[in-house]
Amino acid sequence: MIIIYVGAKYIMSLKLLDELYNKIDKLNGFGPKNILLFDKLCGSRLLDIIFHLPNSIIKRIKINSLKDEYIYKRIIINGKVKSTWFSYKKPKISIVTLEVNDQILEIIYFNVNRNWFLNNFIKDNEITISGELIRKGKKWQVIHPDYIQIKKLEEIIPIYETTYPLTSGLSHKKIKAAVKYSISEIPGFSEWINSELLKDKNWQSFNKSLLKLHFPKTLEEVENAHLYKERLAYDEALSRQLALNLIRKHKHKTEQKTLININTLKDKLINNLPFKLTDDQQDVLKTIYEDINLNKRMYRLLQGDVGSGKTIVAFLSILHVVEHGFQGALMAPTEILAYQHYLFFKKYENIIGIRIALLTSKMQKNIKINMIDDINNGKINIIIGTHALIQSNIKFKNLRLAIIDEQHRFGVYQRLELSKKSPNTDFMVMTATPIPRTLVLTDYGDMDISIIHSKPINRAKIETISVSIPRMNEVIKAISRAIKNNEQIFWVCPLVKDSEKLDLAAAETRQKYLHNIFPNNVAIVHGQMDSRDKENSLLQFSKNEKKILVSTTVIEVGIDIPNATIMIIEHAERFGLAQLHQLRGRIGRGTKNSVCILLYDQKIGEIARERLTVMRETNNGFLISEKDLKLRGAGEILGTRQSGGQMFKILDINIHENLIKIANKNSKMIINENPNLIGIEGEKLKQLLYLFGQDKAVKLIKSG
Ligand code: ADP
Ligand code: MG
Numbered sequence: 001m002i003i004i005y006v007g008a009k010y011i012m013s014l015k016l017l018d019e020l021y022n023k024i025d026k027l028n029g030f031g032p033k034n035i036l037l038f039d040k041l042c043g044s045r046l047l048d049i050i051f052h053l054p055n056s057i058i059k060r061i062k063i064n065s066l067k068d069e070y071i072y073k074r075i076i077i078n079g080k081v082k083s084t085w086f087s088y089k090k091p092k093i094s095i096v097t098l099e100v101n102d103q104i105l106e107i108i109y110f111n112v113n114r115n116w117f118l119n120n121f122i123k124d125n126e127i128t129i130s131g132e133l134i135r136k137g138k139k140w141q142v143i144h145p146d147y148i149q150i151k152k153l154e155e156i157i158p159i160y161e162t163t164y165p166l167t168s169g170l171s172h173k174k175i176k177a178a179v180k181y182s183i184s185e186i187p188g189f190s191e192w193i194n195s196e197l198l199k200d201k202n203w204q205s206f207n208k209s210l211l212k213l214h215f216p217k218t219l220e221e222v223e224n225a226h227l228y229k230e231r232l233a234y235d236e237a238l239s240r241q242l243a244l245n246l247i248r249k250h251k252h253k254t255e256q257k258t259l260i261n262i263n264t265l266k267d268k269l270i271n272n273l274p275f276k277l278t279d280d281q282q283d284v285l286k287t288i289y290e291d292i293n294l295n296k297r298m299y300r301l302l303q304g305d306v307g308s309g310k311t312i313v314a315f316l317s318i319l320h321v322v323e324h325g326f327q328g329a330l331m332a333p334t335e336i337l338a339y340q341h342y343l344f345f346k347k348y349e350n351i352i353g354i355r356i357a358l359l360t361s362k363m364q365k366n367i368k369i370n371m372i373d374d375i376n377n378g379k380i381n382i383i384i385g386t387h388a389l390i391q392s393n394i395k396f397k398n399l400r401l402a403i404i405d406e407q408h409r410f411g412v413y414q415r416l417e418l419s420k421k422s423p424n425t426d427f428m429v430m431t432a433t434p435i436p437r438t439l440v441l442t443d444y445g446d447m448d449i450s451i452i453h454s455k456p457i458n459r460a461k462i463e464t465i466s467v468s469i470p471r472m473n474e475v476i477k478a479i480s481r482a483i484k485n486n487e488q489i490f491w492v493c494p495l496v497k498d499s500e501k502l503d504l505a506a507a508e509t510r511q512k513y514l515h516n517i518f519p520n521n522v523a524i525v526h527g528q529m530d531s532r533d534k535e536n537s538l539l540q541f542s543k544n545e546k547k548i549l550v551s552t553t554v555i556e557v558g559i560d561i562p563n564a565t566i567m568i569i570e571h572a573e574r575f576g577l578a579q580l581h582q583l584r585g586r587i588g589r590g591t592k593n594s595v596c597i598l599l600y601d602q603k604i605g606e607i608a609r610e611r612l613t614v615m616r617e618t619n620n621g622f623l624i625s626e627k628d629l630k631l632r633g634a635g636e637i638l639g640t641r642q643s644g645g646q647m648f649k650i651l652d653i654n655i656h657e658n659l660i661k662i663a664n665k666n667s668k669m670i671i672n673e674n675p676n677l678i679g680i681e682g683e684k685l686k687q688l689l690y691l692f693g694q695d696k697a698v699k700l701i702k703s704g
Contacts, residue, residue: 016187017690020047027181034174041167041175042649046182047691051649052175053213053229054162057222060130062159066103066140075142076130076157079105084121086114096121098129107131108143120148130157160216179214186210192684193234197662203231206691229650234659236651237442239688241660241667243697244445247416249675250700251446252296254423256400259293262323266316268352273312280304280452281313287450288317288428292401298426299419301444303434304452305621306585307459310430311560313452314403315345317428322354322381326400329383331390333406335360335531336538340560341405342384359385359394362531390418401426412446413696433578434621436629438653441660460565462588462619466572466598466612475568475597476517479548483518488541488564489548490586494571510570511550518548526552553579562590572598572615573608577628580615607631630654649692676701 023044024030038044042052062076079098086094094117096107107129109117121127131145147157164175189206191198203209209228216222270277277285284302291298304310318328330345332338342358349356357371357380374380378397383389390402402418402425404410410418410429419427429447440449467475479489491514493507511524523537523546541549542561549564553575567587572580580598587594598612614627653660674682677698689698 017687019185020050020182020691021045021695024049024178024182027178030174030178034170037167037170038178041165041170046185047693048649049178049182050186050210051232052164052179053650055165056163057216057225058161058163059222060157060159060161065101066105066133068135070133071135073133074130074146075133076128076147076159077105078126078128081121081123081125081127083123084118086112086117098127103140106139106141107145108141110144120150125150128157158215160218160222162214162216183211183214189687190680190684192681192688193231193238194666197666201230201234202227203234204228206231206235230656230659233651233656234663235688236648236692237656237660237663238667239692239694240442240648240651241445241663242670242685242689243694244412245667245671246697246700247412248299248446249671251299251416251419254297256295256297256424256426258295259321259324261289261293261320265319265323265352265354269316269319269348272348272351275456277312278309278452278454278456280454281309284313284450284452285316288313289320291448292317292320292426297419297424298401298428299447300426300428300450301435301440301447302428302430302450302452304430305434305455306432306582307589308452308455310405310452311341311344314341314405314428314430315348317403318382318401319352319354321400321426324400325378326398327375327378327381327383327396328401328403329385329389329396329399330403331385331387331405333387335362335386336525336534336559337405338384338386339531339535340538344560345382345384354381355379356382356384359383359389360531361386361388390421396422399425401428403428403430405430406432412443415446416696432582434625436622436626438657438660439629441664442648442651442653445664458591460588460591461593462584462596463593464584464596464598464616464619466600466616468602469570469599470602472599475599478566478595478597479518479568482566483521483547485565486544486563487547487566487592488544488561489566489568490564490583491548491550491568492570492583493550493552494574506570507550507552514548514550521547522550523548524550553583559586560589561586563592564589565592565594567594567596568599569597570599571601572612573600573604575611577611577614577624577631580611581621581624584615584619585621 023035024038024046025032025035025044035044038049042048058074060074060076061070063070064077066077077098077100079100082097082099082104084094084096092111094109094112096109098105098107107121128147128149129142129145130147131142134141134143149156163172164179166172166175186207191205193203197203204212204227209231212221213225213228213232216225288298288300288302291300302310302313304313314330318330321328330338330341332341338358338360342356345356355374357375359368359371359375363371371380372394375383376395376397383394383396387404387406399422402422404418404427406429415427415429419425435444482489491510493510507524507526511522514522523541525534525537529537537549538559540546544563564587567584569575569580569583575583584596587596596615598615600608600612604612611631614624618624651659670677670685676682677685686698686701689695
């Protein structure tokens with residue numbers, strides 16, 4: 001329930017929409033079991049069900065006589081029952097003969113219920129049936145009609161009938177009943193799209209579009225389905241863009257202290273780095289400093305391909321707030337990565353003269369207590385940890401900048417929650433994989449964007465080859481050569497059906513196998529090790545005490561070991577493009593040329609094959625992410641459906657890019673003119689937001 005404050009009239013209209021947030025179990029015959037099935041299929045609230053759109057349509061034709069041209073068509077035909085023949089014996093074929101004018105049509109049933117059969121088909125009765133017409137020799141037949149209509153009623157059998165994506169356990173009938181009921185609960189809306197756009201696109205109203213998509217009555221309506229769908233897709237895009245703009249405005253509300261550039265600590269660090277910052281890194285840093293300096297909170301997304309050097313940008317950004325006596329935090333997706341960042345930062349701790357701490361879940365209690373104290377009293381300037389850092393009960397003295405090195409993407413509303421927890425903090429999210437432009441619009445529209453386009457020069461070349469598993473010998477030879485050259489090897493084991501246990505078994509088997517060939521030279525890391533063991537393994541590998549690191553995908557993001565020159569990905573066909581690119585990004589970090597070997601199963605599918613081809617052909621993360629979007633769809637790229645409701649119901653990012661752009665432009669205009677969505681126009685837009693599940697954004701207006 002949301003509280004409306006603008007006037008009695010509006011309370012009415014949004015209350016009506018509350019109904020749509022209810023689950024379908026109000027309807028007779030829809031119990032908890034069905035709710036679970038609907039949850040699996042599309043969601044069980046009415047507003048989920050109205051947007052569960054048909055995926056195809058059955059077209060029937062009404063005919064009066066049987067002709068060859070109707071064979072294999074779905075016909076509706078009227079006739080008189082001439083005789084019935086019910087069979088008890090296997091194969092239990094029962095037959096009704098129907099007189100159609102002077103022709104005979106046989107209706108065939110297998111294993112039909114006797115009572116039902118005899119009650120429905122009574123000699124000399126007129127009936128109407130629908131089904132696919134076939135011809136067997138000279139006989140006309142329909143096997144198992146999809147409809148029979150006993151009385152002569154008008155229009156019970158629909159000419160056009162939509163069919164829906166199913167899940168096992170839910171019949172079409174059930175889904176249809178749910179859709180019908182849900183649609184009947186939608187109030188009549190006033191139009192929220194401006195009339196020019198509506199006219200230009202030839203769109204109908206929301207209600208009409210939805211109704212005609214689900215229940216088309218004429219051929220014209222069938223053929224216009226794309227228009228109705230497009231309109232709804234635009235609605236969805238607009239609601240998302242409005243929500244993002246509201247969130248953005250909301251985040252910028254708190255006032256912060258303005259800062260200036262001091263650059264003492266910054267220069268100290270830069271002067272001690274073994275490399276010079278690239279132009280891109282410098283440009284990005286300039287923007288970040290300016291943004292932090294403002295009295296508005298920063299919300300920035302830093303994009304940069306793997307190996308483009310985001311970590312140092314994070315470090316320098318944090319130093320900027322530390323120069324002003326504030327604290328900064330860097331959060332990594334895994335403890336290993338947090339540890340690695342920590343090692344990198346720690347090298348410069350004394351040179352710069354600040355205190356840096358690593359906070360992990362598995363630390364000794366007394367050390368942790370002291371550390372938490374020092375964070376609280378401000379003795380520690382930079383805190384490094386996992387994402388849990390900011391969600392825990394740790395109190396910072398004055399956290400000004402939080403940087404999130406992300407792996408699983410946070411949804412829009414998750415980011416909002418995070419920002420609520422630290423109202424005076426600037427935020428920057430660094431992405432491990434470049435995000436396609438359209439996704440930036442739909443999922444990061446609440447943030448400002450910085451991009452590191454090019455990697456540091458003089459990077460080693462990475463060659464990518466794919467090798468089928470039977471050619472394992474060649475891979476072993478390549479490893480031997482590398483080891484002779486004192487180089488190191490990553491070996492990533494396959495994902496086995498989402499089961500950590502099985503993943504682990506595969507990794508352990510592989511480790512044993514490699515250990516037999518390269519004794520005492522194989523380290524292992526996997527998700528089920530405790531963090532100290534993981535760190536030990538990684539440390540051994542990073543000190544070059546072991547040449548090969550076997551792992552599950554835990555090493556995916558961020559690990560930085562410049563001496564590693566070979567990356568072997570076993571069952572590469574099971575990985576997504578973005579993941580493969582991330583993994584490959586672990587090599588080619590030093591000056592030596594590197595090779596990524598994609599070991600694949602020969603029985604691979606079309607899409608998997610295409611992915612491997614893309615990997616061989618390009619090393620450009622931006623291209624790869626665009627391709628990934630095409631091959632997999634946005635849901636996969638952004639993580640699971642559950643993660644913060646980022647998935648769309650109707651909008652298809654690959655098809656509707658243009659609609660997203662229009663919605664983006666229009667939403668900005670709307671929020672500029674009417675930031676609190678007041679008045680009748682505002683009210684309509686709030687309805688739209690509510691309709692597409694953006695109720696949290698509506699609440700933001702209220703909370704101011
Ligand atoms: P990512 O963007 O993937 O997080 P990192 O920050 O881990 O990349 O940087 C990759 C490697 O490049 C690290 O070893 C880092 O020290 C190095 N590096 C960063 N910036 C530069 C630069 N300007 N010139 C040379 N090497 C750099
Ligand atoms: Mg990184």
